[in-house]
Amino acid sequence: MNQSALAEASRTVESSSETVLSVEDFTLSFSESAKTNLIEGVSFHVERGKTLCIVGESGCGKSVTSLALMGLLASPPARIRRGTAMFGGKDLFALSEREKADLRGNDIAMIFQEPMTSLNPAFTVGHQIAEGIMRHRHMSKAEARAETLKMLQMVRIPAPESRLDAYPHQLSGGMRQRVMIAMALANRPKLLIADEPTTALDVTIQAQILKLIRQIQEETGTAMILITHDLGVVAEVADHVAVMYAGHIVEQGPVDEIFNDPQHPYTIGLFGSIPTLGRRQGKLATIKGAVPPLELMPKGCRFSPRCPFADQRCRDEVPPSPQLGPDHTAACWYAPLEQKLGARQ
Incomplete structure (x- = not known):
């Protein structure tokens, strides 16, 4: 052939x-x-x-x-x-x-x-x-x-x-x-x-x-x-990644997009907490807090108690999962982050 x-x-x-x-x-x-x-x-x-x-x-x-x-x-x-x-x-x-x-x-x-x-x-x-x-x-x-x-x-x-x-x-x-x-x-x-x-x-x-x-x-x-x-x-x-938090899939998409352009605050927090080889510059990043128990889970986004960007809507309303690219979605009121968080400031 x-x-x-x-x-x-x-x-x-x-x-x-x-x-x-x-x-x-x-x-x-x-x-x-x-x-x-x-x-x-x-x-x-x-x-x-x-x-x-x-x-x-x-x-x-x-x-x-x-x-x-x-x-x-x-x-x-x-x-x-x-x-x-x-x-x-x-x-x-x-x-x-x-x-x-x-x-x-x-x-x-x-x-x-x-x-x-x-x-x-x-x-x-x-x-x-x-x-x-x-x-x-x-x-x-x-x-x-x-x-x-x-x-x-x-x-x-x-x-x-x-x-x-x-x-x-x-x-x-x-x-x-x-x-x-x-x-x-x-x-x-x-x-x-x-x-x-x-x-x-x-x-x-x-x-x-x-x-x-x-x-x-x-x-x-x-x-x-x-x-x-x-x-x-x-x-x-x-080939494809689904990021899970507290029983929800908060972001999913092709592996290259998730690694190069994460759009959910939890995904970003996971990448920020990865140790790297070589000399460390400052402390390793962490996601503050802990997963809330089921009886105290917020009505809206389950990550909202730990999210640095969360507001009252995040705590009260389940976020949508907008299409950010081919097969790439993120369950966040502020996705895409660069666009919507920039507009909020």
């Missing part, structure tokens, strides 16, 4: 992007009588072969959102008040328990934050990977074991033949996380959810794991939701 044909094929692939998951107005609470929802009006989508990073500080609702998508929240107490999560023509929030079990580990898979607590210490890693393969692909034990070996080879585990019969405690943290990746990808899922997959790893292993996930994603075309609080990880792997 000549260069012009290659370029044309590339343009065709880019122009025919396929939305794998579309979440609209997802709202959830953990109490029937709660006046304020834990997750409120969350909307996002992720495309085939692309990575959406959901970023925010601990407790903002990132992991709860991922568990809800996987159907892993006990109900009650979790209650989905409204919203849809369309995947393959089906609403994930409306599926039966049997339908959820058929999807989990097959069309949708998840890499959990801590592999030592996610892997069963009583079974070998080969058994645990093969179990999912047999459940969803109806292979024999011998066929599943051979496929498990291929998966361990794919995630670059050294001497994979000897690791098949190893128990989780016999592997390093980096190898355990590779096992989790192999388990998640064993059935070629259309969507991979990775919940802080590198948090417990040192920097060198973290870089290897991120590179591995990216390479496998490019090879398989899997869509990915990566949940993290590490903006360095976001810069490394994201």
Whole structure:
């Protein structure tokens, strides 16, 4: 194939992007009588072969959102008040328990934050990977074991033949996380959810794991939701970013726009608090205050108690999410900041 044909094929692939998951107005609470929802009006989508990073500080609702998508929240107490999560023509929030079990580990898979607590210490890693393969692909034990070996080879585990019969405690943290990746990808899922997959790893292993996930994603075309609080990880792997605060998505857009032109005060605060290499000039910036408890959450913008620009309208009225660029929105009364804050002064 000549260069012009290659370029044309590339343009065709880019122009025919396929939305794998579309979440609209997802709202959830953990109490029937709660006046304020834990997750409120969350909307996002992720495309085939692309990575959406959901970023925010601990407790903002990132992991709860991922568990809800996987159907892993006990109900009650979790209650989905409204919203849809369309995947393959089906609403994930409306599926039966049997339908959820058929999807989990097959069309949708998840890499959990801590592999030592996610892997069963009583079974070998080969058994645990093969179990999912047999459940969803109806292979024999011998066929599943051979496929498990291929998966361990794919995630670059050294001497994979000897690791098949190893128990989780016999592997390093980096190898355990590779096992989790192999388990998640064993059935070629259309969507991979990775919940802080590198948090417990040192920097060198973290870089290897991120590179591995990216390479496998490019090879398989899997869509990915990566949940993290590490903006360095976001810069490394994201195509699209959703910034979450107190159960709301306050800003989202292409990764370059979010990093180069953040338009929500919370996003700006996150970037201002990143440590940098080299000599520090003054104190590290911080976001003053703390996330208010649900019972004291303001009626309007949930960030307003900590926002340096907030006025009474911010506290009383939920802000709109104006379109600031292609796929770039920010839920702020003063977005775009340069224009509206300048006019206010």
